Amino acid sequence: MIRNLLRNGRVEKNLKLKELAAQADIDQTLLSRFEKGSRMPTEKQLNVLGEILGLDMRAARVEWMADKLVGMVQYHPEAMEALRVAESRVEYLTSKKVLDSPSLSEGLALKLEKLDALKAQWAARPVLSPSQLHRMHAFFDVEYTYESNRIEGNTLSLQETALVVNEGLTIGGKSMREHLEVINHSEAIAFVRGIVERKEDLGRRSLMEIHRLILKEVDTANAGRYRQVPVRISGSETELPQPYMLDKLMEDYFEYYEVHRLRLHPVILAAEMHERLVSIHPFIDGNGRTARLVMNLILLRNGYTRANIKGNTESRMHYYRALQSIQEDNNPEPFYQLVTDESLRSIQAHLELI
Structure with missing residues (x-):
């Protein structure tokens, strides 16, 4: 969870909440809520905190996104179905399959031949x-x-x-x-x-x-x-x-x-x-x-x-x-x-x- 990453990162840096708040220009009370999990940082706030705390930003973003997704779907009965639909769309955009060459139907190939003649x-x-x-x-x-x-x-x-x-x-x-x-x-x-x-x-x-x-x-x-x-x-x-x-x-x-x-x-x-x-x-x-x-x-x-x-x-x-x-x-x-x-x-x- 992102709250654990933020808290552990702060402790490892030996920073008090007040000190981190001053460096990040984020309200101390809001930082406390981030660490308790009652509030989520924005992406911009996450980037600022990650830089100060020396976090692995890829891992931090994964945890941040996971927490956001859980927050969106945890009370919905269609949660699993929604996640499966989203997974297929993200896979299309991010997987190496998107580098594959598409296949063409016979009808489309004939149209392209006509177009090339023109x-x-x-x-x-x-x-x-x-x-x-x-x-x-x-x-x-x-x-x-x-x-x-x-x-x-x-x-x-x-x-x-x-x-x-x-x-x-x-x-x-x-x-x-x-x-x-x-x-x-x-x-x-x-x-x-x-x-x-x-x-x-x-x-x-x-x-x-x-x-x-x-x-x-x-x-x-x-x-x-x-x-x-x-x-x-x-x-x-x-x-x-x-x-x-x-x-x-x-x-x-x-x-x-x-x-x-x-x-x-x-x-x-x-x-x-x-x-x-x-x-x-x-x-x-x-x-x-x-x-x-x-x-x-x-x-x-x-x-x-x-x-x-x-x-x-x-x-x-x-x-x-x-x-x-x-x-x-x-x-x-x-x-x-x-x-x-x-x-x-x-x-x-x-x-x-x-």
């Missing part, structure tokens, strides 16, 4: 002039910004989004946050395009910069930073990792990319990196927009056009259900199908435009 047509297109290229980017960028923000609840219409992006106008009756979300997303698309043009790969630096742009002036303190607090997804039962797990999970995330970027079909890799990011949920906000930009960075990097998942109610629910089929049932097929279908629609639209 990709070849796209690659063989006539060279576009700078003005043609600019107009094409402007058309698809505005639509993508509109749909991606719409998924997250932004109420600006497609026309209003275009006016904000292209004319710098302010739309009456709409919040400053909604305007910033449009401007930020447009800048993030330009950043992603720059990565592709420079032939750079996805990495921690590029991910953090994408997220920084998404939250710039919306939540500057958390822009481009992993979250420091636990979060839940509204309306979802999916358990999200605790903050102390994020560094390791994100190391695994980038390891997966390095292992599979030359092994998986690029569309499947894009879908995987999208889903894995939202399942880890490393940021306090902006995870969905960032994950979709990461997906499209990978698609563009490999010669495809952007997959633009629609934000209307039916499409949004289909998108959420496809993600949940992986997170809850470990079935990636619906999400692979969704990303492939959107990639097909996108490349067909691009070919028709030129």
